[in-house]
Amino acid sequence: MDEGLSAFRPPSEQIEALAEIADLPNGQIILALFEDLIVGYVTFHPPEEFARWAKNQVPGMLEMGAIEVSRQWRSMGISSLLLDVAFGNQSMDDAIVIATEYYWHWDLKGKNMSIWEYQKFLEKHFGRIGLKRVGTDEPDILAHPANMLMARIGPRVPQETVLLFEESLYLNRWLF
Numbered sequence: 001m002d003e004g005l006s007a008f009r010p011p012s013e014q015i016e017a018l019a020e021i022a023d024l025p026n027g028q029i030i031l032a033l034f035e036d037l038i039v040g041y042v043t044f045h046p047p048e049e050f051a052r053w054a055k056n057q058v059p060g061m062l063e064m065g066a067i068e069v070s071r072q073w074r075s076m077g078i079s080s081l082l083l084d085v086a087f088g089n090q091s092m093d094d095a096i097v098i099a100t101e102y103y104w105h106w107d108l109k110g111k112n113m114s115i116w117e118y119q120k121f122l123e124k125h126f127g128r129i130g131l132k133r134v135g136t137d138e139p140d141i142l143a144h145p146a147n148m149l150m151a152r153i154g155p156r157v158p159q160e161t162v163l164l165f166e167e168s169l170y171l172n173r174w175l176f
Contacts, residue, residue, distance in 0.1 A: 001038045004070030007107055021045050026062065030085050032069065032078045040069035042082040044097070052138060053098060058165045060157065062092070064099040064131075071110055080128070087129040093154040096165050099131055103146040115146045126150055136169045
């Protein structure tokens, strides 16, 4: 694992986290490799059991857990290629994919961007593969105005699943 893959934890611990995701039911990892060196990855897994998305049991939902490219391998289009592989073969067309974007996970210094510039960058970058910003009253998303929930509803997702997902977005409607 490239030493520059350290946004979430040290590389030696990150490789263990990737292995755990691979062992999950419906866990998916797409790797960017240079010879035998992991230089980037994107992960997908069912929502964690404590998350509201798991509690509401939206069938077929996946969370894009992380996407990271090593600093020395950035600006080569690797993250775009990872997303193209993940969404390019229609395997995600039966799923609702969410991405919980928290500003404290963003590598603002590595991209030399403000919080707001990075937020717009992510909206555009993830928008390429159909993720769109959606409203929610989820407390971690509301913890900072730059945080956002993004979702892609696959074209083959049944309407009753879409409705269940939409209901899960606002659990405290009376507050608004």
